[in-house]
Amino acid sequence: MSAEVNYGVGSMVGELRRVVVGTPSARLQSADTLEWHYAAPVDLKRAEEEHQEFRKLLGGLGVEVLLAPDRSVSADSMFVHDPVLVTPRGSIGLRPGKELRQAEVAPLLAVLEEHGLPTLGTITEGVCEGGDLLWIDEQTLVAGCGYRSDLTGLGQLEAILLRQGIRLEVFDLPVFEGAAACLHLQSLISLVRQDLALVHMPLMPVRFVQWLQARGIELIVAPEGEFPTQSTNVLCIRPGEVVTLDVNVETRRLLEEHGCIVHPYVGQEISLKTEGGATCLTRPVWRAPVLEV
Secondary structure, eight states: OOOOOOOBOOOSSSOEEEEEEOOOOGGGGGOOHHHHTOSSOOOHHHHHHHHHHHHHHHHHTTOEEEEOOOOOSOTTTTOTTTTEEEETTEEEEOBOSSGGGGGGHHHHHHHHHHTTOOEEEEOOSSOBOGGGEEEEETTEEEEEESSSSOHHHHHHHHHHHHTTTOEEEEEEOOOTTOTTSOOOGGGTEEEEETTEEEEOGGGSOHHHHHHHHHTTOEEEEOOGGGGGGTTTOOEEEETTEEEEETTOHHHHHHHHHTTOEEEEEOOIIIIITTTOOTTTTOEEEEEOOGGGO
């Protein structure tokens, strides 16, 4: 009898069973804020404390937390969502558009292999980041095409996905603040249930909004004033239950009005200063299929 498969992701909202997280890199202490596009210098000790509480929160919600060792290959290495994608059958190594992060891919793939996930392929040309990729269902992955993911990288990803019977739907992203800023597709939208998404409407691609509405997905418009504090970057633990930054009180109220359970976390150092929210800090390894939850 074969061993039980304890990995596989094909949604953003299925019950989160296992997740890989990194720890704040020792390189955060000396990171140049302009080079890394941070809002302010990071206090490493406070960052470590915040991250420990974030991991404790996930564990308390029933998520098995796998800790990737700090290899300090980049200041951003705690944002494990971007270097790889986990699919229903294994992992795909991506190629970050932020060149300073490209050394993160191989070490993170090695961690996933240690936990039983096969590597299905690697992007070697163009760029592609996990923050630009959004599961709609197990057969449909949406991608944002912008500064962090381009048509060359997404084309390579599509070829790997097609071997698994997964189609890739691509939508263009806006310029926003330019190439240096971190604007991902997931900066603009988070699914909180299979039929419900939280969005920052002013920057959403029109064709993408129409595509979502045609699929029957209701859109909660997040308060525009909380977009700078990553209001639309929420991590779904199970349908209708999410983790989000504590500062976004109006967004939390809207989610609760739509029947969601919201768990806030403190992320002054690990999120607000470094452009990475709850989704960015995690790489889901195993989610239950939505029909099973």
